[in-house]
Amino acid sequence: MRKKLLSEGSKEFKYEIREIVKKANQLKALGLAIHWENIGDPIEKKCQVPAWIKDIMADLVQQNKSYGYCPSKGILATREFLCKRNNALGGAQITPDDILFFNGMGDGISTTYQLLDVTSRVIGPSPAYSTHSSAEAAHANADPITYRLDPENHWYPDLEELENKVKYNPSIVGILIINPDNPTGMVYPLEHLKKMIEIAKEYKVFVIADEIYNKVVYNGARSYSLAEYIGDAPGIAMKGLSKELPWPGSRCGWMEYYNRDKDQEFAAFCSALDNAKMVEVCSTTLPQLALPLILGDSRYEAHRANLNEQIGKRSTLINKILGEVAELKFNPTYGAFYNSIIFKDGVLNNKQTLPIENPKMKALVEEWCKDVSPDYRFVYYLLGSTGICVVPISSFCSELLGFRITLLEEDEKELNNVFTTLRDAIKAYVKSA
Numbered sequence: 001m002r003k004k005l006l007s008e009g010s011k012e013f014k015y016e017i018r019e020i021v022k023k024a025n026q027l028k029a030l031g032l033a034i035h036w037e038n039i040g041d042p043i044e045k046k047c048q049v050p051a052w053i054k055d056i057m058a059d060l061v062q063q064n065k066s067y068g069y070c071p072s073k074g075i076l077a078t079r080e081f082l083c084k085r086n087n088a089l090g091g092a093q094i095t096p097d098d099i100l101f102f103n104g105m106g107d108g109i110s111t112t113y114q115l116l117d118v119t120s121r122v123i124g125p126s127p128a129y130s131t132h133s134s135a136e137a138a139h140a141n142a143d144p145i146t147y148r149l150d151p152e153n154h155w156y157p158d159l160e161e162l163e164n165k166v167k168y169n170p171s172i173v174g175i176l177i178i179n180p181d182n183p184t185g186m187v188y189p190l191e192h193l194k195k196m197i198e199i200a201k202e203y204k205v206f207v208i209a210d211e212i213y214n215k216v217v218y219n220g221a222r223s224y225s226l227a228e229y230i231g232d233a234p235g236i237a238m239k240g241l242s243k244e245l246p247w248p249g250s251r252c253g254w255m256e257y258y259n260r261d262k263d264q265e266f267a268a269f270c271s272a273l274d275n276a277k278m279v280e281v282c283s284t285t286l287p288q289l290a291l292p293l294i295l296g297d298s299r300y301e302a303h304r305a306n307l308n309e310q311i312g313k314r315s316t317l318i319n320k321i322l323g324e325v326a327e328l329k330f331n332p333t334y335g336a337f338y339n340s341i342i343f344k345d346g347v348l349n350n351k352q353t354l355p356i357e358n359p360k361m362k363a364l365v366e367e368w369c370k371d372v373s374p375d376y377r378f379v380y381y382l383l384g385s386t387g388i389c390v391v392p393i394s395s396f397c398s399e400l401l402g403f404r405i406t407l408l409e410e411d412e413k414e415l416n417n418v419f420t421t422l423r424d425a426i427k428a429y430v431k432s433a
């Protein structure tokens with residue numbers, strides 16, 4: 001090429017949640033059975049779509065309109081439905097014009113950061129969900145700017161650090177809140193959320209609340225929506241069907257803009273988001289047609305409540321199995337379907353191993369472990385020795401060492417087997433050197 005092709009920022013695009021799959025598949029090709037604990041896809045983990053939802057879809061598939069483009073902002077009746085749902089919360093009120101559909105929130109996230117001025121930054125949580133941190137860092141061609149989620153305090157945001165960073169870094173224009181959180185599975189108390197809004201208002205920055213897991217809460221937790229606590233600050237809520245239905249393959253998510261009238265710069269940013277989608281034409285039509293029919297169906301609440309109860313039971317079982325391991329910092333989860341489990345300081349080193357009988361698999365794992373952070377080393381040995389595929393926490397923009405699991409395994413026997421094997425592997429690994 002006569003000139004370089006890649007932008008500097010492109011090196012920020014990393015997604016270990018899927019990257020680890022390449023390694024697991026190499027071991028699979030050598031005959032290892034893999035237990036996929038890396039990705040948050042309930043359908044992949046055998047979550048069954050109820051017959052009444054399939055009937056709605058079957059009916060839509062018969063209709064010609066399902067095959068056309070739709071309006072750039074999204075189907076009006078669907079936006080009206082979502083508007084009512086938001087406004088019924090009694091907080092910030094919106095009109096259908098304040099909603100914009102995307103091809104999954106991944107699409108919405110990358111568009112958001114692309115449109116920001118290169119010198120304007122959004123501070124987000126650490127550990128960080130990589131789709132946000134990578135896209136934000138790539139737009140700025142710099143490392144992500146983060147505030148700490150504290151494993152010693154239920155993974156709640158360190159508000160003092162957040163305030164200091166926002167105060168002393170004038171390039172920060174926005175605060176990202178992910179609630180319930182991926183990868184920690186934590187749901188934030190209202191007081192914390194209100195304090196974050198106070199910080200946003202004090203320093204005149206906007207708020208992005210990723211609420212893709214808003215309906216995925218269990219074991220007594222309640223998740224507050226941005227609309228309920230934003231007051232008159234400008235902000236965007238990001239929502240979608242992937243986790244809430246769940247229907248990750250729908251590639252259907254939407255944004256809700258709050259208080260556009262309160263700040264011109266923010267209003268212009270929302271219009272630019274609308275225009276970017278217009279240039280692209282529109283988002284997927286079929287899931288938008290299905291959305292009010294499914295979420296508005298009298299059976300939906302019970303369906304979601306049942307799924308949440310099952311996740312809650314799995315969370316409790318995993319607490320029992322892993323909560324007792326002395327070398328771990330373990331927090332019970334209340335939302336989304338992940339847990340980030342951290343090794344206590346000084347527990348990991350670069351000599352620990354697990355037995356791997358197959359010499360080819362052993363050689364591969366040894367090769368992968370050259371020059372990696374100690375939690376990657378644990379993850380690779382765990383994979384080679386047991387076939388359990390988890391994601392290292394240091395890949396979530398964090399200095400902590402640990403791993404992320406999912407709470408999605410539907411088969412109780414398999415769930416028990418995977419987590420007792422994991423517990424025993426941790427105990428053996430930390431003692432090995």
Ligand SMILES: Cc1ncc(COP(=O)(O)O)c(C=O)c1O
Pocket residue numbers: 040103104105106107129131178181182210212240241242248251252253
């Ligand atoms: C916090 C968070 N936001 C956004 C997304 C992307 O969702 P979508 O499937 O709508 O692209 C995910 C997916 O795992 C997520 O965990």
